[in-house]
Amino acid sequence: MDLDGIDAIGRTAFEVALLRAAEDRRPDRLFADPCARLFLEAAGITEEKPDFTALMGPQVAVRTRFLDDALLSGGVRQVVLVASGMDGRPWRLDWPYGTEVFEIDQAPVLRFKDTAASSLTARCVRRPVVADLRSDWTGSLRAAGFRPGRPTAWLTEGLLYALDEAAADGLLATITGLSAAGSTLAFDHVEASAALYAAIGPDLARLWRPGPVEPARWLTRHGWEPDVSELADIAAKYGRRIHPAYDPAAGGTARAWLGQAVLLGQER
Numbered sequence: 001m002d003l004d005g006i007d008a009i010g011r012t013a014f015e016v017a018l019l020r021a022a023e024d025r026r027p028d029r030l031f032a033d034p035c036a037r038l039f040l041e042a043a044g045i046t047e048e049k050p051d052f053t054a055l056m057g058p059q060v061a062v063r064t065r066f067l068d069d070a071l072l073s074g075g076v077r078q079v080v081l082v083a084s085g086m087d088g089r090p091w092r093l094d095w096p097y098g099t100e101v102f103e104i105d106q107a108p109v110l111r112f113k114d115t116a117a118s119s120l121t122a123r124c125v126r127r128p129v130v131a132d133l134r135s136d137w138t139g140s141l142r143a144a145g146f147r148p149g150r151p152t153a154w155l156t157e158g159l160l161y162a163l164d165e166a167a168a169d170g171l172l173a174t175i176t177g178l179s180a181a182g183s184t185l186a187f188d189h190v191e192a193s194a195a196l197y198a199a200i201g202p203d204l205a206r207l208w209r210p211g212p213v214e215p216a217r218w219l220t221r222h223g224w225e226p227d228v229s230e231l232a233d234i235a236a237k238y239g240r241r242i243h244p245a246y247d248p249a250a251g252g253t254a255r256a257w258l259g260q261a262v263l264l265g266q267e268r
């Protein structure tokens, strides 16, 4: 299968898959993700990038495991993976019976994924939703069967740092408007330094934006109660060393967070 029609931001999903496939091969892996290898094989991607893997591999491994646990923790049966890319969670997580997992992404990305995963059986009711997050995507999500009255577990992973502050605000306002009280939002976010951008490489760095300045304050402003941790602290809990660029104790200047927030009661 070729990647025709998948734009630069869409192709970043395969960079994440490379890192998850590398984690899957480790004897001490934090999660299993056979889908990542399958997606890479379907795309004909074999290239390893040692510098990129050293920098981003532990970050993605730790965030994936943390967000797996966050998504399953509440037993919520309506889940939305916002900008799902090559996320293998519909096939690899042990979802409660009857869970509906909506995957929002661009048409070429979802087309590729649907074809590549056609031999797999999802462990949930999987509902792909073609949408551009820069325009109104609520109609597409509802048309796919999403019910705003039900508590929802949202995921924004590998996304917030591709949005500027206004776009991130708009996204969260939309998510909030679609969420019943008690809904959750699991996320990662990175505030990178110039050195980190340089190490990531110009192609990827070009896609990064400053994003929400500080996630806890940002979420509180939108009516969510956040529980935010530093990536370095979660990594230490898992016994995994992260790249020094992300580790304040090692003098790292990039800040990285993982968290989950709960929507407080609101007038609807």
Ligand SMILES: C[S@@+](CC[C@H](N)C(=O)[O-])C[C@H]1O[C@@H](n2cnc3c(N)ncnc32)[C@H](O)[C@@H]1O
Binding pocket: 009, 010, 011, 012, 013, 016, 017, 082, 083, 084, 085, 086, 087, 104, 105, 106, 109, 131, 132, 133, 134, 156, 157, 158, 159, 162
């Ligand atoms: C870095 S990947 C992350 C994928 C996934 N969340 C993960 O962590 O594996 C970013 C994804 O965001 C999607 N994306 C970026 N901008 C988008 C937009 N405006 N509308 C829909 N999807 C978008 C891309 O197509 C890509 O799949």
